[in-house]
Amino acid sequence: MKIGVIDYGASNIFSVARALRFLGADVKIVDAPEKLKNIDKYVFPGQGSMGSCVKKLKANEMFNPLINEIKSKPFLGICLGLQILFNSSEEDSESGFGLIEGKIKKIKVLDEQNLKIPHMGWNHVSFSKDHNLFKGIKNNQFFYFVHSYVSYDAKDNIIANTTYGKEFISALSSENIFATQFHPEKSGKIGLKLLDNFINWKI
Amino acid sequence: MTLAIRIIPCLDVRDGRVVKGINFKDIVDAGDPAEAAKRYDLEGADEICMLDIDASYEERSTTIETVKSIASQVFIPFTVGGGINTLNDIDMLLKSGADKVSINTSAIQNPKLIMDASKEYGSQCIVLAIDAKKEGDDWIVYTHGGKNKTNLNAVTWAKEGQDLGAGEILMTSMDKDGTKSGFDNDLYHELSKILSIPVIASGGAGELSHLVDAVKEGRVDALLAASIFHYKEISITKVKRALKEAGFETRT
Numbered sequence: 001m002k003i004g005v006i007d008y009g010a011s012n013i014f015s016v017a018r019a020l021r022f023l024g025a026d027v028k029i030v031d032a033p034e035k036l037k038n039i040d041k042y043v044f045p046g047q048g049s050m051g052s053c054v055k056k057l058k059a060n061e062m063f064n065p066l067i068n069e070i071k072s073k074p075f076l077g078i079c080l081g082l083q084i085l086f087n088s089s090e091e092d093s094e095s096g097f098g099l100i101e102g103k104i105k106k107i108k109v110l111d112e113q114n115l116k117i118p119h120m121g122w123n124h125v126s127f128s129k130d131h132n133l134f135k136g137i138k139n140n141q142f143f144y145f146v147h148s149y150v151s152y153d154a155k156d157n158i159i160a161n162t163t164y165g166k167e168f169i170s171a172l173s174s175e176n177i178f179a180t181q182f183h184p185e186k187s188g189k190i191g192l193k194l195l196d197n198f199i200n201w202k203i
Numbered sequence: 204m205t206l207a208i209r210i211i212p213c214l215d216v217r218d219g220r221v222v223k224g225i226n227f228k229d230i231v232d233a234g235d236p237a238e239a240a241k242r243y244d245l246e247g248a249d250e251i252c253m254l255d256i257d258a259s260y261e262e263r264s265t266t267i268e269t270v271k272s273i274a275s276q277v278f279i280p281f282t283v284g285g286g287i288n289t290l291n292d293i294d295m296l297l298k299s300g301a302d303k304v305s306i307n308t309s310a311i312q313n314p315k316l317i318m319d320a321s322k323e324y325g326s327q328c329i330v331l332a333i334d335a336k337k338e339g340d341d342w343i344v345y346t347h348g349g350k351n352k353t354n355l356n357a358v359t360w361a362k363e364g365q366d367l368g369a370g371e372i373l374m375t376s377m378d379k380d381g382t383k384s385g386f387d388n389d390l391y392h393e394l395s396k397i398l399s400i401p402v403i404a405s406g407g408a409g410e411l412s413h414l415v416d417a418v419k420e421g422r423v424d425a426l427l428a429a430s431i432f433h434y435k436e437i438s439i440t441k442v443k444r445a446l447k448e449a450g451f452e453t454r455t
Contacts, residue, residue, distance in 0.1 A: 118370075119206075120370070144279070186278060
């Protein structure tokens with residue numbers, strides 16, 4: 001079983017690849033459309049802006065082939081990999097994959113809350129639904145976040161929430177798609193557990 | 204809900220070996236940075252910091268191999284400092300597995316480095332490290348591992364660093380470092396008043412109450428310490444319990 005880690009040339013994708021390899025997975029870095037062959041599952045890691053990510057995927061001719069691939073195969077989106085599933089983002093005009101209805105927004109905090117942006121550090125993740133990828137992980141544990149943009153609405157796809165300023169979506173799922181706003185590859189033991197659950201995930 | 208106060212054990216590394224703790228017989232293989240980092244991860248560290256302590260002074264670049272070795276075994280945020288002079292140095296460290304880089308001397312020699320680095324890689328991975336010593340009512344910045352005095356005011360320089368794009372300030376009090384007499388909470392309180400980015404306190408941890416006080420009085424977001432964790436004087440678990448009892452959020 002091969003897990004393809006998407007490399008669009010901007011983010012530090014290696015920590016995800018390292019964590020998956022640490023767990024014994026067969027990892028292939030996918031940075032060109034021809035490398036999309038023979039991949040069983042996809043991980044889309046990322047940090048940074050959705051616009052530049054989409055532009056780079058298009059420049060590499062990976063944007064459309066990738067959307068086709070992740071319509072049926074197990075997909076794990078991390079941080080920007082969650083955001084790119086949406087139609088659009090306040091951050092810039094490029095459209096995302098459009099697989100989840102909604103728009104990515106800048107994190108909203110009130111002045112009196114004295115909260116810093118980016119939201120960076122360890123915060124609670126509260127499950128609102130059960131999911132195979134949460135197996136063996138207790139509810140309301142700390143996961144590691146680094147981001148300035150979020151999703152506040154994904155309707156039926158929401159499976160976990162986190163509060164920073166106000167409540168936002170920290171994990172969502174839709175059939176073969178699972179995505180987290182936090183970084184499981186940087187969340188210690190429970191993060192590795194989630195990645196291990198993904199490696200073993202059958203849909 | 205607020206973010207958890209971070210506990211960051213720091214590995215002082217020279218030639219790919221942990222310097223502090225080498226002669227301490229109860230720590231198994233304390234000289235190997237990856238082994239030490241793994242142990243801290245298991246004990247509940249929220250982040251690992253590795254400082255190549257002589258790198259800046261002797262103009263040696265940080266040991267890439269050590270970074271790779273830690274990053275392939277430890278899956279919590281990982282900061283690397285020491286001897287970072289160029290964007291290329293940062294690029295190499297991030298590609299080798301560091302999540303953040305901590306820049307000290309070279310940021311003073313070339314403040315544009317902080318600006319360029321935060322634009323290129325994002326503020327979240329650029330930590331401005333400052334070594335400060337109190338003189339009169341002010342704190343003065345020192346470079347090259349505390350060897351050279353500058354004419355910069357540490358609080359002003361921290362603010363300037365934030366404006367240049369640094370995502371965090373790692374402030375070490377040279378007066379307190381190694382004394383185990385508590386953190387310089389006046390300094391941290393000054394910083395918390397003017398900064399909007401997280402502040403990491405370093406230097407002076409000796410007892411549990413010191414760590415709690417730095418959060419309570421100094422209002423810091425994270426606590427960094429080397430020797431108390433190396434010599435197992437205080438466990439990370441105990442620090443977290445004490446913080447929790449004082450009403451602060453910690454990751455357990």
